[in-house]
Amino acid sequence: MAPDTGNQASPGTFRSLNISAVANMYSSAMQLLLLSGILTLETQAQAMGFSNSKTIKGVTDGFKEVLLKLRPQATSQQSSELYAVCHMQPSLELAAGQPSVTGYVLFYQRRPADKLQAYFQLSGFPQDPDQPLRAIHVHQFGDLSGGCTSTGPHYNPYGVNHPHHPGDFNNFQVRDGKILEHLTELRATLYGAESILGRGVVLHAHEDDLGLGGNPASLQNGNSGPRLACCTIGLSNGSLWKKTVPSA
Known part of the structure; x- marks a missing residue:
């Protein structure tokens, strides 16, 4: 009796994996990491002096810029005519x-x-x-x-x-x-x-x-x-x- 292979991926499955899907997964993970870092730093800033909180704000602003760049953007293929x-x-x-x-x-x-x-x-x-x-x-x-x-x-x-x-x-x-x-x-x-x-x-x-x-x-x-x-x-x-x- 032939073994049941219904739950096994064929050798070509991983080769045909959609690269854009992997990129989206990576981007989402990076977004979560950056968002977590922003929230942590902003919470700490509230408990610190002005100079320290100002420095942390500069760092979080930098994180936010990176976060915006990672968010999905409308590509030229999706733009309105x-x-x-x-x-x-x-x-x-x-x-x-x-x-x-x-x-x-x-x-x-x-x-x-x-x-x-x-x-x-x-x-x-x-x-x-x-x-x-x-x-x-x-x-x-x-x-x-x-x-x-x-x-x-x-x-x-x-x-x-x-x-x-x-x-x-x-x-x-x-x-x-x-x-x-x-x-x-x-x-x-x-x-x-x-x-x-x-x-x-x-x-x-x-x-x-x-x-x-x-x-x-x-x-x-x-x-x-x-x-x-x-x-x-x-x-x-x-x-x-x-x-x-x-x-x-």
Whole structure:
């Protein structure tokens, strides 16, 4: 009769043990140890003189900082998805004959580790089929108080040359008087210290030379020319993205 092995672990059981579970167990044990130490020291501090109790408070504060770091934190995989919208409006300084462009740029990022997506829906261009390519970039400021000029230079948190800024969206083709484009692998982000939220998006009159123009302006803005329209990137509830973007 074969022995009953129902209560025995197979050789692969320990090999397949979830490492994160072990880490959580270790973290929990450390938290309990630190909490116990904090309570003990704080109790002793009440029975000691001011100088000693002040020293012990410094130690317990240090323990508390470590304890906070050990507590489970929301990881990038658990963060809430973010949506943003930028309502494009014509520049206040449009030259004669330049198109008055309106529309919006929508943004979506599922979590910090994922690539940012953007959907561009702009109209107001001439119906001429030979329309030039138009450059679109993220600029430093979302300030429109002085028109598109007050959005400042390109957003360049890394101090690098154009076209390597995170908001260098480069060139867009105009078809039937519109720009309709869905980009899915953008370098910019809606999360963290380098978020583009609150910054500006600028549509330019000319094609972006992608840094190949051979002059200083090419490495700053691609010689993209005057600013036709601009907007400020703000958080959105996502309804417009879900309603508008074909693949959403």
